[in-house]
Amino acid sequence: MSSPTLAQNNDIPYSACPLIGSYYPPPTFSRSSAMFAKLSSDFTTTFNQLIEKGGSDKYGPITPSTTSFSVVMFTGTDSRKEDPVFFEYHYTSPRDLSDTGTNITSDTKFPVGDLTMIFTVYAWLVEMGETWDAPITQYLPELGNASNPNGVSWSEVTIGSLAGHMSGLIRQVFAEKLAADPFVFHPDTTPMVSYTAFQLLAFAMQRHKGADTYSAVLHEAVLGPLNMTTSGLLNSDMKDIFAPRSLNLTQHGEPGAISLVSTTIDLSRAGHAILSSRLLPPFVTRRWLRHSVDTSNLRNGVGRPWEIYRAGRSAIAPVVDVWTKSGSLGAHYASYFGLAPDFDVGFAILAHDGANGGSALDLNVYADIVSEALGGLQGIAAAETAARYAGTYRGGNDSVAVLHVTEDGPGIAVQELRVDGVDVRAQAARQLGIATVADLDFRLYPAIVGENSLRHEFVAVFQDRSAPVDMGTPTCITWQHIGSTAGVEYRYAFSLTDGEVALKFEAATGSFRLHKLI
Known part of the structure; x- marks a missing residue:
């Protein structure tokens, strides 16, 4: 079904749909850069x-x-x-x-x-682990006696809801009102800041560690190990x-x-x-x-x-x-x-x-x-990606790859890929049901790229440039299709050894390694 609005929106320029958080490898940091x-x-x-x-x-x-x-x-x-x-x-x-x-x-x-809250949660993860689903009454059982029979039971309040602003507690109350009804919402209903929530986490850690003060807990868990010598509780x-x-x-x-x-x-x-x-x-x-x-x-x-x-x-x-x-x-x-x-x-x-x-x-x-x-x-990340990976790669038997970083989207655009004389881009377009190879947007995005690793793994994302937009926004569902089409290779790796860069991947006819031309 079409409409004038949809027809007009089809004029919106094409935009690549990358996997969120996976656009370029992080930049390297050098004061001499x-x-x-x-x-x-x-x-x-x-x-x-x-x-x-x-x-x-x-x-x-x-x-x-x-x-x-x-x-x-x-x-x-x-x-x-x-x-x-x-x-x-x-x-x-x-x-x-x-x-x-x-x-x-x-x-x-x-x-x-309020930045204190980060360190309270950090200390919890260090000392107590990921106990997000545990009720606070597991650590402070006396709260069970403070529940209002007409209100919310404290056993419904989890560590995760306290740490994630989802406890339903009002912003600032403590001992004098804790036994009444401090809840505005049921837990896990809507986010709302509560200082009481983080104080309960502090009390639970203090009791678990048998510490005299929360300051001692925080220093042992985070401030001391990180050499945060100028930090402490007010x-x-x-x-x-x-x-x-x-x-x-x-x-x-x-x-x-x-x-x-x-x-x-x-x-x-x-x-x-x-x-x-x-x-x-x-x-x-x-x-x-x-x-x-x-x-x-x-x-x-x-x-x-x-x-x-x-x-x-x-x-x-x-x-x-x-x-x-x-x-x-x-x-x-x-x-x-x-x-x-x-x-x-x-x-x-x-x-x-x-x-x-x-x-x-x-x-x-x-x-x-x-x-x-x-x-x-x-x-800077885009420029470093271009310098490190972009260029022309060649292998034996009429095998070539041409990679570029482009202005119309992040990642590395695969503009040509031929293996043993077979046009891999054209083959992928046919397998994916894309009308012409010119309409295929074929990009590589970083998957596992370690700072000190010599193998940088990337994943391929394929899009149809001719696909219509949906009410002004192209439907960005590439995450649903990674590896979903038989015969289309989605995993690529760059090998950085001995001063050279090589592109490694699997194809229908075997495993291939193409070397970047310097």
Whole structure:
């Protein structure tokens, strides 16, 4: 059935439909790289201009007279374990400099508010494992006696729902109201932030470990092993927090939810450790950095305890998931932390505003600039992919492959592939029911590409360029068809040995290895 709307939408340019999160291998990180040097220079210039002008038409206004901030970007690359930061920018406002006499650096301590939740969940995974389906009453059985007979039973509240903002608990209540009815929704109904949820996780770990304080648990599980020497839970003995006169130390909140004090250098150490799976098995990290539930905005999802931002230029553009957590404490402190596993990078932003009163400090402008830098990393990844894999490959018996990185989609486009004189592209088009070989979009996307591996595995995705769009959005279901057609090879591997690159794959007539021409 057709309509004028559908006919009009058929004029939308073709867009490749890659497998989500599998666009290019992550970029390599080198301070000597010209591309990284330019990215860093552009980043610095943007922040300099933002401060000079008090904002910009593109990003919006900021208040450089009163707002100080520290920004770092870091990588999870194994080789950068001791030095994960590849960009940093620090600015101290005139107000804060006058009040504190201190310039901000990557070692400056800030209360990070809600970012504490990340470390509570991290500590849980390290100490307790993936017990997402276990009820909290398994660890704190006395909660079973606090259930309201007319409300929700605590046995319905799981560790996963507490860690993933799905417990149904109201935002801030504790002992005095816990025995009443703290639930707004049934568990696992809709996401809603609750500080109580994370304090319950902290209590459960503390009891399990037999520790006197949650601070001891957190140090043993995460802060100590990651050498986060400038981090700890907020207390009245801390004397070196930036601008502590704007912080009410008697109202520091629940330790498991909002009480962490840290620095951008320590947050970069934590981010590197998560991305590189230093404290957790890689398969646990992969499951942790996965989407759990949606919000009413399709750009934003929820994890444990992540706020997931789905970046993409349009509905038909490849999306990049950024695993973030924002935080604040009072009206003066704000924080933002994020991981982009597709690029093996992350960022941390800590800020303080010295103005008296006013609304909570908003870090969206700073985060938008970081998001733009992530876009720059995608360009670097594409350029490195082209340099490493693209080109002409030849083998014996009239065998040739021509690979390119193109502007109309990510991955590696297979523009020619002939084995023993047989046109593999034409053969695939026939097998897939695509009318002409010109309509076949044949791309390779990274599947398993290890940093130190000499074998880089890719998977083929085939699309029909002539297929009609569906109400403005091409139906992106390539994930359903990988390996589904007999006689069409979907697995390809690049072998990087002895200074050469070879393309290896299976075909109907046997196994083939084509060598890249230098």
